[in-house]
Amino acid sequence: MIEFHLDPRSGVATYLQIVQQVKEALRLGTIDVGDQLPTVREVVADLAVNPNTVAKAYRDLEREGLVVARQGRGTFVASTLAPASLRHHDALRAGLERWLAAAEAAGLDEESVRALISSTLRETLARRVA
Amino acid sequence: MNAAPLDARGLGKRFRREWGLRDCTLTIPQGAVVGLAGPNAAGKSTLLALATGLLAPTEGSISVLGSDPLREPSVLAQVGYVAQGAPLYRSFTVADTIEFARRTNARWDDELVGDVLTRVAPSTKVGSLSAGDRARLALAIALGKRPQLVLLDEPFAGLDPLAGREFLQLLMDGVAETSATVVIASHVIADIERVCDHIVLLTDGGVRLEGNVEELLESHRILMGPRRPLGEIRGVRSIVRERYSGRQLTLLVLVDGPIVDPSWTIERVGLEELLLTYMAPERLPTPKPPERVPLRWHG
Numbered sequence: 213m214i215e216f217h218l219d220p221r222s223g224v225a226t227y228l229q230i231v232q233q234v235k236e237a238l239r240l241g242t243i244d245v246g247d248q249l250p251t252v253r254e255v256v257a258d259l260a261v262n263p264n265t266v267a268k269a270y271r272d273l274e275r276e277g278l279v280v281a282r283q284g285r286g287t288f289v290a291s292t293l294a295p296a297s298l299r300h301h302d303a304l305r306a307g308l309e310r311w312l313a314a315a316e317a318a319g320l321d322e323e324s325v326r327a328l329i330s331s332t333l334r335e336t337l338a339r340r341v342a
Numbered sequence: 343m344n345a346a347p348l349d350a351r352g353l354g355k356r357f358r359r360e361w362g363l364r365d366c367t368l369t370i371p372q373g374a375v376v377g378l379a380g381p382n383a384a385g386k387s388t389l390l391a392l393a394t395g396l397l398a399p400t401e402g403s404i405s406v407l408g409s410d411p412l413r414e415p416s417v418l419a420q421v422g423y424v425a426q427g428a429p430l431y432r433s434f435t436v437a438d439t440i441e442f443a444r445r446t447n448a449r450w451d452d453e454l455v456g457d458v459l460t461r462v463a464p465s466t467k468v469g470s471l472s473a474g475d476r477a478r479l480a481l482a483i484a485l486g487k488r489p490q491l492v493l494l495d496e497p498f499a500g501l502d503p504l505a506g507r508e509f510l511q512l513l514m515d516g517v518a519e520t521s522a523t524v525v526i527a528s529h530v531i532a533d534i535e536r537v538c539d540h541i542v543l544l545t546d547g548g549v550r551l552e553g554n555v556e557e558l559l560e561s562h563r564i565l566m567g568p569r570r571p572l573g574e575i576r577g578v579r580s581i582v583r584e585r586y587s588g589r590q591l592t593l594l595v596l597v598d599g600p601i602v603d604p605s606w607t608i609e610r611v612g613l614e615e616l617l618l619t620y621m622a623p624e625r626l627p628t629p630k631p632p633e634r635v636p637l638r639w640h641g
Contacts (some may be wrong), residue, residue, distance in 0.1 A: 220535045223610025225556035256518050260510040262375045262537045263518035 213250060214243050218259055226261055230269035238278065238293035240301075249279060249287040345408025347372060347491045347523040348393055352402035355388050362388035364547045366402070370523060370540065375514075377538035377555075378527040379617050384544040386527040387426060390493050393525075394423045407490055419448055422484030422522070426495040428476055432469030436462055436479060440486075447487040454519060458482035458512050474505030478512065485516040492516075492524045498533040506533055513537075531614040543617055551620045555613060562616055565593040565606040577601040583619050594619050 214237050216230055224232070237243045250258070252266045270287050273279045280290040315325050348370040355363045363385040370376055378386050391397040392404050395411035395418065403410070409417035430439055436459070444450045459482050462475045471479065477497060484492055494513075498506045514537060517524055525542075528534045541558060543551040551558075562582070565575075569591045572584065579598040584591065594611060601608055 218536065220532070220614070221612040223559050223612045225559050226536070226539075227556070253515065253518055256514045257511055260507055260514055260536055262514060262539055264373060264375065265537075265539055 213248065216250075216255060216259060218261065227265045227269040227272070230255075230266060231272050234269075234273055234278070235293055238289070239295070241292070241294040241298055243289055244294075245289050245292055247289045249289070251286055344372065345405065346370060347374075347407055348525065349405045350389070350392075350402065351404075353389075353392065353399055353404050354401040355392060355397055356400040361400075361547050363392070363544075366544075366547075366549055368542055368549055368552050370525065370542075372523060373521060374523055374540040375517065375537050376523070376525045376540045376542060377531070377534040378525050378542050378544065379531055379534070379621075380529065380544035380550070381621060382529055384529075385547040386529075386544055387495055388547075389544070390423070390425075390495050390525070390527060393493060394418060394421060419487065420490040422487060422489035422492040424480045424484050424492075424494045424497060426499065428480035428497070430468045430476065430480060432467070434468050435464065436466050436468065436471070437464035439468055439479060439483070440464075443483045443486055449487050451486055451488050454488065454516065455482045455486045457519075458485060458516065472505075473500040474502070474508065477501055477505070477509050481509065481512060481516070485520065485522075488520050489522055490520075492522050494524070494526045496527055496529070498528060498530060510537060531617050535613045538613075541613070541617065543620055545621055551617070558616060559610065559613065561596055561598075562611050563595055563597050563601065564609040564611050565595055565601065566609070567591055567606045575601070575606075576603065583622075 214234065216233055218226060218229060220226075222229070234243075234249065243249075249270065252263050252270070255261065255266045256263045270279065270281065274281055274287075278289065278291055278293070279287050281287045312325065315328075320328070346369045348368075350366050350368050353363060353366040354361060366385070366389065378389065380386055388397065392399055393406050393411060395415055398412055407417050407420055411417060411421075431442075434442065440455060440459075444452075458478055462471070462478060466475075468476065468479065477500075481494075481497070484494070492513075497509060497513075501509060510533075513524070513526075516522070526534050526538070539555050541551065541553060541555055542549060565578075567590075569586060569589050572581070575595070577597055577599040578593075578595045578601065580596045581593055582596060583594040585593075594616075
């Protein structure tokens with residue numbers, strides 16, 4: 213079962229953090245069709261968050277067709293975001309690890325690595341849009 | 343039926359020569375968990391005392407669940423209020439206190455009260471409870487009548503972080519059970535930012551900022567970039583704060599569109615930093631009431 217965590221400093225609304233964590237788990241295949249999400253009361257008891265926020269996150273996921281609420285039973289994963297490409301993840305991850313080793317050898321620290329990755333991603337996406 | 347849990351129109355309260363609250367207009371949405379934030383003496387307690395009919399307005403009006411709390415005090419049966427410091431009879435036992443509350447309220451939910459007080463021994467004298475247990479007892483009494491509106495004045499004062507977190511869990515569980523609207527007054531934003539979906543920020547007796555938390559977070563960004571003369575920035579409605587350090591310029595801005603200039607590094611802003619910025623008198627923006635964005639500005 214998925215466990216949520218919260219970063220209040222992130223500037224991302226709590227309900228969005230929950231939505232994003234479910235989607236990420238779906239993308240990575242850590243939860244799959246038929247799996248149950250924790251109930252609203254369980255998340256409230258666990259994280260001390262507002263139940264309306266959890267309900268809103270689940271409603272959003274339901275609207276996107278990713279989960280389905282079954283009356284009195286809970287919320288279940290209805291479809292997956294794990295792309296057909298999930299089988300390529302291992303190979304891509306290995307490539308990324310080699311790249312990270314090269315970056316470390318070149319003297320980049322964690323922050324420089326993050327900065328380089330996010331700026332490259334940003335620029336590549338911008339080129340594609342243009 | 344669907345009157346707002348709390349609605350103030352031009353509400354003001356003067357104490358001798360000083361205004362404790364002035365020109366306060368706001369509507370708390372049904373089912374919201376509201377953070378009533380602001381520095382000490384900003385008017386938070388005054389607003390809650392007006393909402394519970396403990397004070398009479400000097401000007402304007404306040405309506406609670408559609409009723410005037412002063413003229414129609416029966417509405418207070420639907421309101422759970424915990425005043426600052428959770429005042430209780432110190433010589434009563436926990437069981438006495440609960441019994442007293444049960445008899446003075448028309449509606450009473452023993453199960454809900456029991457859930458909040460699982461770890462508190464009924465025979466303990468209130469005076470010898472820990473701060474955390476005292477806060478629980480006050481919360482249990484406020485929730486016991488299954489209120490539609492819960493008003494808490496600085497409930498975290500005197501609680502250590504663990505007790506504070508437990509208090510929030512119990513409160514949120516009570517909200518899940520009763521669907522009550524909650525207003526939590528606190529000068530420590532970190533204590534409430536986990537749970538609030540709506541913010542009312544008071545400064546100097548006036549409403550400085552009010553709105554849905556998600557909309558507030560979505561409409562503000564931090565921009566960082568090389569120092570430059572400040573003109574119009576595309577996508578920025580107004581600059582809330584500007585800071586210079588060396589050649590670096592950091593702005594907290596209210597946005598109204600995408601920031602396209604690639605020389606800015608753009609970051610989101612957490613609720614605490616956002617509210618502290620609006621609290622600080624160093625540089626107050628003069629935003630105009632926006633037409634499409636559902637935020638309300640005052641002051």
